[in-house]
Amino acid sequence: MKNKAVPNVPPKLDLDELMERIRSELAKQSAFQKHDLSAPDMGNTSQGFERRNWTARELLTLPTAEFAHAVHFAFLGREPTPDEFTRLRDRLILQHVGRMRVLREFHDLPEGRQRRTHVDGFWRESLKDRIYWSPPAKLGRFAGRAIGDLSRTPQRIRAFVNRMESLERGWAELSMATATFKNVQANTTAELRRLQKDVAQFRNALEDLKRGVDGLEVVLDARVESLAARICQIEELTEPAPDSEQAGAPDASNPIAGSPG
């Protein structure tokens, strides 16, 4: 029988009850965040987006995915379809379309116009954006940067000189370190050479010793041989003369005994 074990089942609760509990928890949290100016509501469910009266400034500060959702609620009063969401998100992320441009597009949509939706601060942000990107403003920013650059020139020259001086100091320290390193290297090389010389001498001594041992071995061999010869001679001399009557007569009854071996 399969699955006999008693399962670890969570207490049975009604889904409607659970969902309403979650909904009220999230609503409380949203309300709390709404009153806390330092923590703007960044809710990303349809509820969070729907309930909020978005201002243009808030929309512009949202992360990309949240912006793509919120802008639909703000201007069209509805959640984006998955296609709309994906398309808008891709335009923002992949094509780097500006957010203010998106806001303007949504503002001009017939669907939004029909609903007469209103986003606080839209015109102000739009105007700011247009002014910011207008040719005089761009020229002004360019001129400002140029003047700023010019005014900072003496300071930069000083910084450059300081940097050069510190580089020079660095170079001198590096040269000293290199010289020290070279000295150490030369000492090490000399030490190595001495060591090699000692090794060679030791090898020579070892060779001499080997030769000496070989010579001694030859001498000892000759000596051993001569001693062996001497022992033989002594043995021959000390052997008794054979007694032919006792040992030499073969037994006539045994034909094998006494035959030459």
Added chain:
Amino acid sequence: MRPRIAIVVPLSPSGERGGAERFFVGLRQALCGAGMAAELVEVYNDEHGFECVKRSYLRFYDLDLQSFDGAISAKAPSYAIRHQNHICYLMHTMRKYYDMFDFVFSSPSERNCAERNLIQALDTSALQPTRTKRIFAIGDEVVKRLWRYNGLRAHVLRHPTSLAGLHDGPFGYLLLPGRLHKWKRCELTIEAMQYVEAPIQLLICGTGVEEERLKALAKNDGRIRFLGHLPDSELIAAYAGALAVVFTPIREDLGLVTQEAFQSGKPVITCIDSGEPARLVRDNETGFVCRPDPKEIAERIGRFINHPGLASEMGSRGRSSIENITWDKVASTIVDALGFASAADNCAQ
């Protein structure tokens, strides 16, 4: 007029599309083939943080699907939808609040436990027979998990891969396809290669959070190559040229890799705790099921290298073993469960 069926799809905030999205497309095509007017209803789903998870549950709960004749949910939290003709074809719940809880939260706080309890309670209540007419699951592993944690019964309904055009080919190298995620335990195979002396290559396809760690682990072995994400055509070619596929995840829900390997006529080496792959692979017949130990995996790899005909024989048997897993069967079972007559039934009448 064809019945309208909504397949409710949780849409990832990153827009990332993977195996699950392939499953939804395959299911839609199968249902359309069975005479239904099936549509994918994609709903934004964010799981970055528990507040977002709760909001996602609410979003699915609030979804208005009354214009449809039937609704199918598959992934958490889409089964929180409300429809009088709702069936769930469960891929998986949020596993980090289930069997992977201890794996993800090594020292869980009270808050983590409370979150886990809430998710399990939500899932259990959403999948009650009063709300969900029938629960199918993609494999035994999911059925077992649903019974253990939620006390709910489900029926196994395996679906085939939607990767079309898989074919056999030469038997050249070892293949390890899939996401490079901790739960896939790719390091087992990389470590096993230390015990394989033959000059056989291990090709690892896919990307993931574990990529850098695995590359560092494999850096001293020139036989291991990381191919990154492969388009479908190249993945099919990679399967076709493999000697065997090594797939050793931990408690995998389905692991289409096994089916894809079998369809390419390749045997699979998997582990006894790999979940559904360990059920699909018959040890010594369609591949090897061994302990999650690099030495044992290496030994099985060695058998394929030393006996050239073995991989081909096992691969053929593997292909035969999954012949009965078809989208047609999936579609007709689901259409029956929804209470509609499929196109085939209509033709028969």
